[in-house]
Amino acid sequence: MPRTAETASFQFNHTMIRVKDPKVSLKFYTEVIGMDLLSEKDMGDFTLYFLAFDHGQNYKSMSAEDKDIARFAREGVLELTHNHGTESDASFTGYSSGNSEPGKGFGHIAITVDNLEVACARFEKLGVPFKKRPQDGKMRNIAFILDPDGYWVEVVKQAMKL
Amino acid sequence: MPRTAETASFQFNHTMIRVKDPKVSLKFYTEVIGMDLLSEKDMGDFTLYFLAFDHGQNYKSMSAEDKDIARFAREGVLELTHNHGTESDASFTGYSSGNSEPGKGFGHIAITVDNLEVACARFEKLGVPFKKRPQDGKMRNIAFILDPDGYWVEVVKQAMKL
Numbered sequence: 366m367p368r369t370a371e372t373a374s375f376q377f378n379h380t381m382i383r384v385k386d387p388k389v390s391l392k393f394y395t396e397v398i399g400m401d402l403l404s405e406k407d408m409g410d411f412t413l414y415f416l417a418f419d420h421g422q423n424y425k426s427m428s429a430e431d432k433d434i435a436r437f438a439r440e441g442v443l444e445l446t447h448n449h450g451t452e453s454d455a456s457f458t459g460y461s462s463g464n465s466e467p468g469k470g471f472g473h474i475a476i477t478v479d480n481l482e483v484a485c486a487r488f489e490k491l492g493v494p495f496k497k498r499p500q501d502g503k504m505r506n507i508a509f510i511l512d513p514d515g516y517w518v519e520v521v522k523q524a525m526k527l
Numbered sequence: 528m529p530r531t532a533e534t535a536s537f538q539f540n541h542t543m544i545r546v547k548d549p550k551v552s553l554k555f556y557t558e559v560i561g562m563d564l565l566s567e568k569d570m571g572d573f574t575l576y577f578l579a580f581d582h583g584q585n586y587k588s589m590s591a592e593d594k595d596i597a598r599f600a601r602e603g604v605l606e607l608t609h610n611h612g613t614e615s616d617a618s619f620t621g622y623s624s625g626n627s628e629p630g631k632g633f634g635h636i637a638i639t640v641d642n643l644e645v646a647c648a649r650f651e652k653l654g655v656p657f658k659k660r661p662q663d664g665k666m667r668n669i670a671f672i673l674d675p676d677g678y679w680v681e682v683v684k685q686a687m688k689l
Contacts, residue, residue, distance in 0.1 A: 367581050371649055372561025374641035375580055376685060377603035380542040381634035399534025418537055418602075419529050437639050437686035440580075440603030441539035446634060460632035463623070468630015470622035470678070472543035472608060477599050479536035487533055516632070523538060524599035 379415065379442035380474060382516055383460050386452035387414060389513045390445055397491055398476060398518070400443065401425075403432045414445040443474065462515045473509065473516065477523030481506065484520055541577065541604035542636060544678055545622050548614035549576060551675045552607055559653055560638060560680070562605065563587075565594045576607040605636065624677045635671065635678065639685030643668065646682055 367373035384390040391414060394400045400416035401424045415436040419425070422439070424432055436442055451457045463471030478484040481499055485508050488495070495501075496509035496517055508520040529535035546552040553576060556562045562578035563586045577598045581587070584601070586594055598604055613619045625633030640646040643661055647670050650657070657663075658671035658679055670682040 366585060366587060368557065368561045368563060372580075374639075374685065375561050375646075376582070376639045377562070377580060377605060377636065378639040378683065378685070379637045379681075381637070381681075383632055383634060395530065399530045399537050400539070401530060418534075418539060420538070423528060425528060434686045437683060440601075443539060444634070444637070461623070461625070461630040463625060463630070463633050468623040468625070468632065470545055470630065470676070471625050471633030472545060472606070474539065475541045475543070475604075475606070477536075477538045477540040484537075514632070519541075519543075521540065521599060523536065523540070524596045 376440050378437060378440060379444045381444040381446055382471075382474075382514070383446045383448065384514050385447075385457065385459060386513065387412065387445060387447040388452070390414075390447075391416075393493075393513050394443065394445070397488070397493060403436045403442070404429075411446055411448045414447070415442055416445070417442045460514050460516075462517060464517060473519050475519035475521055477521055479523060481508065481520065481522045488520070538602050540599060540602060541606045543606040543608055544633075544636075544676070545608045545610065546676050547609075547619065547621060548675065549574065549607060549609040550614070552576075552609075553578075555675050556605065556607070559650070559655060565598045565604070566591075573608055573610045576609070577604055578607070579604045622676050622678075624679060626679060635681050637681035637683055639683055641685060643670065643682065643684045650682070 394416050401419050402416055404415040406413040461468035485499060488510055494511045496511055499505050499508045506522055510518050512518055556578050563581050564578055566577040568575040623630035650672055656673045658673055661667050661670045668684055672680050674680055
């Protein structure tokens with residue numbers, strides 16, 4: 366039951382992070398992480414990319430127009446913002462991960478996986494940098510990998526649906 | 528269909544942001560936004576709070592233990608990290624929203640709502656600060672409100688399920 370009728374329709378639709386080079390980030394979030402690209406919006410000075418996991422939505426069978434609408438009909442969407450030019454600007458020093466000063470605030474996004482060991486072995490094989498492997502530190506049931514901009518991506522075992 | 532068998536189980540489970548005062552943030556994310564608090568974990572120097580919208584999960588009828596497990600069985604979870612002491616530390620200058628230098632990177636989280644005008648009228652009534660009202664600027668179909676730490680929360684009309 367939703368808390369109140371007023372918020373009954375609300376969904377936590379997406380999280381937006383800025384990326385330096387969309388080619389590199391899209392390759393990471395589609396090929397390594399496994400999301401589908403639902404929408405790409407050129408806004409002039411910047412382009413927005415919306416990605417999400419396909420859990421039966423069958424994005425591959427949808428038209429571009431339907432996918433564009435569908436991105437606002439679910440939770441778990443990732444929005445990447447590319448400010449044009451950063452990918453080739455030698456003076457651009459990169460974005461803050463949010464995990465150290467200056468700029469501390471945002472922490473990470475997290476992906477649940479059915480098998481943490483298998484998922485991490487695959488990330489290793491694909492050459493993904495780790496911030497923390499499962500065996501590092503005290504918390505053995507989580508890992509942190511780094512996306513191409515240095516944002517932290519937690520990897521954690523998913524719970525069975527209750 | 529998922530992109531590959533290797534990532535078929537993956538879900539975009541949560542997004543983590545740091546908050547100065549959990550009392551204030553929990554009030555905002557539960558009473559104003561309408562999420563349920565699923566889990567609270569005291570880790571010594573910091574406490575983690577996990578929140579999500581109840582879309583039929585019936586969290587109110589679950590035990591604390593089941594809710595704690597259930598937070599890893601879905602998408603659309605928000606994790607708030609409270610580093611103990613920030614709420615009463617006069618020298619603490621607050622967290623970065625990620626939207627200006629130094630610390631630019633993270634952008635926002637976004638909530639979809641069935642009726643943008645009604646949702647925004649309610650936010651106004653509750654005294655929530657706006658970064659952008661629907662009628663400001665060119666994009667009439669979105670608003671941005673500010674959470675207690677100044678993080679941007681986009682409010683956008685949800686699509687009908689396709």
